[in-house]
Amino acid sequence: MYRERSVKLGKERSAIREIFEYGNARAKEIGRENVFDFSLGNPNVPAPDCVREEIERLLREMPAEELHGYTSAAGAPDVREAVAAYIRTSFGVPMRPELVYMTAGAAASLTVTLHAVLDRGDEVVVIAPYFPEYKVFVEGAGGVVKAVRADGNFHLDVPAIGRAIGKKTKAVILNSPNNPTGAVYGEGEIAALAALLEEKSAEYGSPVLLLSDEPYRELTYGAEVPYVMNYYKNSVVCYSFSKSLSLAGERIGYIAVSPAAEEAETLFAAVCGAGRDLGFVCAPSLFQRVAAKCLGKTSDVSVYAENRDILYRALQKYGFDCVKPEGAFYLFVRSPEPSAAAFCERAKKYELLLVPGDSFGGEGYVRVSYCVAKDTILRALPAFEKLARSYGLVK
């Protein structure tokens, strides 16, 4: 009676959401402080002061009907110019405001871009493990996901990517710092990927786009995040302020089309058309202006760095197998038994809520989100130790 795909997507809770709901129910039974919920990627560090200050200033200084009124579909002109200037200054790319489209966050950046470029049956390469909604977004836009496994350290396996690209491949989605692995791709692998995409674009006579999903760009622990436009011309950056400014619920981000992209203006027009098609109208107006004033600022990332260090050291000590994250706020831990789901079930007995990697295309692993209070991590450590002991991991 209703659209089957939509009913299905609406009924199947994501694995993450499922665990989150379990955690809420469990918290009611035994108290929130006794449940160690590592399931969600909701920033726990408050937005930087500039966010609040800017909201207050805008309320004071800008007429309400203008502040809360429609902006142009692509965003307020001064906001687009501020974003373009930031990209010019920070990354040395000659970005123009005419190629910046303000969006309702990372998901919107991706769905709008995919609806701008995909025709039915086009293929999109993603690097596994990957954020599970990529599959939803690509298929929703009529495309097909081709997952390519990352290497053992969760970095790019460029030859494998090359084997996955065919004449129907329209784009490759890159996510660095990575959810769920915390990997940050280095200059060498980005350059190698760029060379591959140049070659494949030439081979098939049509550009293979590089879509860089960058909600975690500023959340790194020393690693540099190369700016893809400096390596490959047919790049689109899908940015979000959700994590950098701890504004996940406010839905604010942008799409930036590389000025060097083939028919960049046509690609940008397609972005505008797709936004219209999906019903976005314009990105939330107050937060467009807030974001423009907070460009380059971040929440206190040192909190995540400290969490990472405590958790990584402890998990290593208890005998768990995991790669040290270079960015984002996730640890991808190898399950001590073949089934990650079974491992997560056992973790629940110790009130530890982890997410099986299966829905990320990372079978045999679990995701541990450490965007939680330091105190939660400290209190959870004995539970992790008991869990390790139950597998005979602790020496």
Added chain:
Amino acid sequence: MYRERSVKLGKERSAIREIFEYGNARAKEIGRENVFDFSLGNPNVPAPDCVREEIERLLREMPAEELHGYTSAAGAPDVREAVAAYIRTSFGVPMRPELVYMTAGAAASLTVTLHAVLDRGDEVVVIAPYFPEYKVFVEGAGGVVKAVRADGNFHLDVPAIGRAIGKKTKAVILNSPNNPTGAVYGEGEIAALAALLEEKSAEYGSPVLLLSDEPYRELTYGAEVPYVMNYYKNSVVCYSFSKSLSLAGERIGYIAVSPAAEEAETLFAAVCGAGRDLGFVCAPSLFQRVAAKCLGKTSDVSVYAENRDILYRALQKYGFDCVKPEGAFYLFVRSPEPSAAAFCERAKKYELLLVPGDSFGGEGYVRVSYCVAKDTILRALPAFEKLARSYGLVK
């Protein structure tokens, strides 16, 4: 190289946007105060005080990481309950929070609902003249628009609607108060439409949904706006706070599924699935909470009422042919010459910016938006009079 439909939608500016841009350019030449722009539906009355007070209170009282963090995809639980309670109290419908889905405004309410219910080739009946983006939204969701002309006073022609409904008809979109005509459908015609839809649903063995697009519900000048759920069970209300609270740029609204709808829970699941598919994630979190606290409040609607009276009286006096609007902030005026576009071109000579009705499926008419300063209307009256004189309308 990119998706043809998206490129086309991105390149073709809407008629409204075209005139808006012309107005901006013209304002630079001769000064903003000398251009009489009646093209846009951007509320000019500031948001009511509760909006600012509530933002300030939330910034003061709610931890930033919670205030700006993700809510559940369907909205924050207390916000959904507040909306459901408002619907129960105001309209006597036994609404449950489980059937309320917070959205990023009216356009999102519509695209999400359409993607929830339409399969490729399904038909959607709209009443002409109609908001032009309906066609974009329906076609973007894979559907086909069937336009049915309103009667001479812009009210429902129920028999004509009956003739347009066939076995592929999935929904009828209603918009009352209406953009662009200002018509408010009365109880009689809504009841007649409901009876028709019951009959057609029975005839084809599948419910024909009634989608009520209600951004202008509170903007009326005395007329009652019947609540469709009280007349027809298979109803979905697509609401927006854009006009009632003057928050058009903030993108906040909701979808409410009638508890009496067939398989209401399945329909609601499809709504959730479609929202996920399109990349909405959740409605902007701060404004979800603001809207919940300002339910039933409105901007100062008396400003629009006064504008309507001044403009309607003057246009009548100058000999223009138009129906007095019962709601919204638009006047739909018959063009004195067959081509509305030619009429709008001539109006430009008097610095009057009007929108041809053609893109609304209302050939031979123009839309005059009176959500502008009263002073603009007063200063524009001589221009309207000259325009009328140029057609020999003024006696």
